[in-house]
Amino acid sequence: MTQHPVITTFGWVPEFARGFVRDLRPRWAFEEVGQPYDVNYIAIEFAKTPPHRAYQPFGQVPTYKDETVEIFESGAMVLHIAERAGKLIPADPAGRAKMIQWLIAALNTIEPRVMALVINDVFEADRAWAKDRRPVVLETLESGLADLAGALGDKTWLDGDMFTAGDLMMVSVLGGLRGTNVLDRHPRVAAYVERGEARPAHRKAMADHLAVFADAAAA
Incomplete structure (x- = not known):
């Protein structure tokens, strides 16, 4: 089975933050380049613990991991996703x-x-x-x-x-x-x-981003 890249983000945030959490950025990039991905959801409180800070020293989300790379910062993720796919990036x-x-x-x-x-x-x-x-x-x-x-x-x-x-x-x-x-x-x-x-890629990324909070509310 092919292992997909994984991003880590919050499974719940206050209503005012929904649609703004920065996992939306790599989600959008994945959708643009056609790369399937998985999401690891954590609690807000967990972000400040040593296990998460080992990957994200500032205690924030998102983080990114694939078969060769483990990084944080949404800009770095988007750039890496683009370069990995050879899309969203001019050839010259x-x-x-x-x-x-x-x-x-x-x-x-x-x-x-x-x-x-x-x-x-x-x-x-x-x-x-x-x-x-x-x-x-x-x-x-x-x-x-x-x-x-x-x-x-x-x-x-x-x-x-x-x-x-x-x-x-x-x-x-x-x-x-x-x-x-x-x-x-x-x-x-x-x-x-x-x-x-x-x-369409943004619409899909936003819908997936927001669906998590709707599911959490229903649960």
Whole structure:
């Protein structure tokens, strides 16, 4: 029997986190490249224990394991899945470098701004400084989205007509704004996210991600 790659993630999270846990990213990559995979579900409390920290030293999810590789960080997983399958990644060195550039930009430039808003509005909304800090956080995020819109231009995807792992990561990061009205002010970026999330592979990955919590609730 062929052994499938395995990702580890939570079997239950609070309702506000559903649809946002980062196992969605490797799930989407697996679906895009047509790679079957298995999932190991753990409790939130287990993530902070030594057995899990042996694989993920920061006590987070997801983690990834196949017959030769054992890694954490969703960006590393998506890149590895793409390279392993030879898909979601341009064949030429220049195209591959640009794909990696956008994958890192999603995680290093855009995601910190998205998460700053999430932290302010969700995790620290009751703090005295949250209301005063929000305009600054929002301005920084809006600036990044405007820059991204300029780079995207009229292209379908970040580097033209090919959907790459860079797009997968960028759309995933921007999905953190789901439920806000931030993207309404950036229609070019909003349309880009809509195209990404409309892909059958994303729909399947999201459905599988959410089904776990529905099953847990039913149980």
